Amino acid sequence: MALLCVDYPDPPMDLEVSDPDKRSIRLTWIPGDEHNSPVTEFLVQFEEDRWEPGQWQNLSSYPRDLNSVILPLSPFVNYQFRVIAINSVGKSRPSRPSQRYQTSGASPDAIPSGLKGWGTKNTNMEISWEPLLNTEQNGPNLHYSVWWRRKDTGEEWNNVTTVGAKHIVHDTETYVPYEIKLQARNDFGPGPESNIIIGYSGEDKPTAPPTDLHVSILTAPRSTSTGPR
Incomplete structure (x- = not known):
């Protein structure tokens, strides 16, 4: 064999x-x-x-x-x-x-993931996201445009451009909801905008003790029983 x-x-x-x-x-x-x-x-x-x-x-x-x-x-x-x-x-x-x-360059196709906003102090809000992968950049000079505004106020969007993966908004009111959106850009142009997410500025301790306290004393109802006489 x-x-x-x-x-x-x-x-x-x-x-x-x-x-x-x-x-x-x-x-x-x-x-x-x-x-x-x-x-x-x-x-x-x-x-x-x-x-x-x-x-x-x-x-x-x-x-x-x-x-x-x-x-x-x-x-x-x-x-x-x-x-x-x-x-x-x-x-x-x-x-x-x-x-x-x-391959030739193009504007970004991808939307950065993980967009969120939260306060690291009671007077700020940190907006952060996951940066695009190297092969998602599609061209030179990648940067990010970030927009934010207070929710339900009708005010204009604030905007900043950064090469990093976070931006800190200073001098905010305490624990206020914000609308936030994001877009990646390079030298060939802008990519698609993200959906709007809701973030919050920082929280703080209560500034005053509770008022108008009322105390009620609850008593258990009496029970009676009768037996045969």
């Missing part, structure tokens, strides 16, 4: 990029030897040289019968790609990287 030796697949070869578009590109490769264990999927990874150079990240997985795929991309990223073949034994070594492809 002959023994069938199986092994990790060889890495894919001859990566080629084509059909470039603003948000996508076609990647094609030649599969390597499967070594008697059929490849089940291909893992495409990317590396970009602006924020995390040299760090490879997973992009997409594809079934074994595909070796030419359209990759979804983010704007303003200088990509290169590599492919890993996977079979029942495990993963191949990564392929040689493709040539680089730089």
Whole structure:
């Protein structure tokens, strides 16, 4: 009886990029030897040289019968790609990287998450949010526009632009509700505005003791019982 030796697949070869578009590109490769264990999927990874150079990240997985795929991309990223073949034994070594492809920039698509407002003192309100990921920035000079106004007053919006992920509103009244909204922007323009959320300025201790206290004394009702005479 002959023994069938199986092994990790060889890495894919001859990566080629084509059909470039603003948000996508076609990647094609030649599969390597499967070594008697059929490849089940291909893992495409990317590396970009602006924020995390040299760090490879997973992009997409594809079934074994595909070796030419359209990759979804983010704007303003200088990509290169590599492919890993996977079979029942495990993963191949990564392929040689493709040539680089730089996507063009655009205004942000994403709305920063985690927007909230709360008082850290009785005379302020701190507005904060989660900053966009590097690959969500879509262009240079990312910054945030923040708006706030007291709720149900009809007053005009206050506005500030910042590169950080928080803004402190000073000299507020104590524990007042505010409407707050947020927008990311870059050199290509503004992104979508967030929904309006409600935040509150800081609380304080009571300034006066309670007044007009009344004390009532409650007495339990008497109960009587009568027995046979």
